[in-house]
Amino acid sequence: MSWVLLAMLALLALLQRGAAQFCSFWNNDCIEPLAQSAVPFSFQPLFPDPITLFYGFDASSSGKGQGPMTKTAFWLEYQDRNINKYAIDTNRTTEIGLRVGNLTGSPSGPNNGCDGIWGPGCSRDIKNAVQHGIFSLSSTGERYHRPLEIALSQMMSNPPPLESCGSQVFDVASIPVHEFIRESVPAQNATVMMPGSGYNPWQVWYIDDMTSHKQASQVAVGIISRSPTYDSEPPHSPDDIQVELVCIQAPQGPPTGSSKDHD
Numbered sequence: 044m045s046w047v048l049l050a051m052l053a054l055l056a057l058l059q060r061g062a063a064q065f066c067s068f069w070n071n072d073c074i075e076p077l078a079q080s081a082v083p084f085s086f087q088p089l090f091p092d093p094i095t096l097f098y099g100f101d102a103s104s105s106g107k108g109q110g111p112m113t114k115t116a117f118w119l120e121y122q123d124r125n126i127n128k129y130a131i132d133t134n135r136t137t138e139i140g141l142r143v144g145n146l147t148g149s150p151s152g153p154n155n156g157c158d159g160i161w162g163p164g165c166s167r168d169i170k171n172a173v174q175h176g177i178f179s180l181s182s183t184g185e186r187y188h189r190p191l192e193i194a195l196s197q198m199m200s201n202p203p204p205l206e207s208c209g210s211q212v213f214d215v216a217s218i219p220v221h222e223f224i225r226e227s228v229p230a231q232n233a234t235v236m237m238p239g240s241g242y243n244p245w246q247v248w249y250i251d252d253m254t255s256h257k258q259a260s261q262v263a264v265g266i267i268s269r270s271p272t273y274d275s276e277p278p279h280s281p282d283d284i285q286v287e288l289v290c291i292q293a294p295q296g297p298p299t300g301s302s303k304d305h306d
């Protein structure tokens with residue numbers, strides 16, 4: 044056999060494997076989800092059209108040998124990156140974080156399904172807490188990047204009192220955050236991240252001691268903020284910081300019998 048033929052056979056074998064499974068459980072820059080869902084939501088005034096949050100997970104019943112684990116990913120999709128430039132009046136950064144764990148329920152109602160999980164008072168408390176966290180950061184005059192990420196990590200280590208929230212909202216091991224828009228003046232332009240996909244998710248992380256069944260009963264909460272950058276005019280009040288919540292639940296995986304749980 045010639046080397047060319049051997050090389051071609053090797054390539055074919057590779058291609059076939061690729062077709063059978065493009066992303067393994069331990070590959071942390073892609074996801075082949077066992078369950079995935081998507082929810083459109085409004086992010087006005089910057090996006091005239093709704094944008095869509097995608098959330099999915101994969102599972103391994105043995106994990107690293109110490110019990111089950113899941114692999115979780117999220118990203119946003121938008122039909123185009125056409126944004127409303129008239130809404131750009133200061134330097135801002137827009138980020139999204141996703142919180143998964145210790146929260147079950149079925150999304151419904153206002154605040155993109157979150158009010159059905161914990162009631163309107165709790166949605167308001169969480170938005171206020173995030174707004175205040177970012178507001179005090181931006182009032183310090185210090186240089187910072189990713190204000191949502193900073194505010195969330197502060198709230199995870201030092202939970203704010205959220206009077207209308209029953210459970211501990213920030214009681215999770217991690218809330219991965221991704222920055223996706225940067226607005227700037229005086230040019231009134233913006234850099235918008237390429238939309239994500241299963242091949243190119245924005246964040247991928249692993250959750251210990253979580254089974255696919257347990258994760259399917261969880262509600263994932265997207266927290267989106269549009270905040271001033273450190274070099275912008277400081278905001279007048281916390282209300283100048285836009286915060287949106289989106290609650291989403293992944294459906295149970297494929298019909299029983301065709302489960303593709305990796306072992």
Ligand SMILES: *[C@@H]1O[C@H](CO)[C@@H](O)[C@H](O)[C@H]1NC(C)=O
Binds near residue numbers: 143144145214217250
């Ligand atoms: C749920 O809460 C417990 C107790 O605070 C914590 O140790 C655990 O990491 C949380 N679960 C997740 C998935 O973050």
Ligand SMILES: *[C@@H]1O[C@H](CO)[C@@H](O)[C@H](O)[C@H]1NC(C)=O
Binds near residue numbers: 227230233234
């Ligand atoms: C905005 O426009 C200015 C001037 O044309 C340019 O220097 C800058 O890189 C642009 N910024 C973004 C975020 O596109």
Ligand SMILES: *[C@@H]1O[C@H](CO)[C@@H](O)[C@H](O)[C@H]1NC(C)=O
Binds near residue numbers: 229276
């Ligand atoms: C906004 O960002 C631009 C560069 O992107 C910078 O030149 C300017 O000083 C920043 N701040 C304000 C308040 O315009």
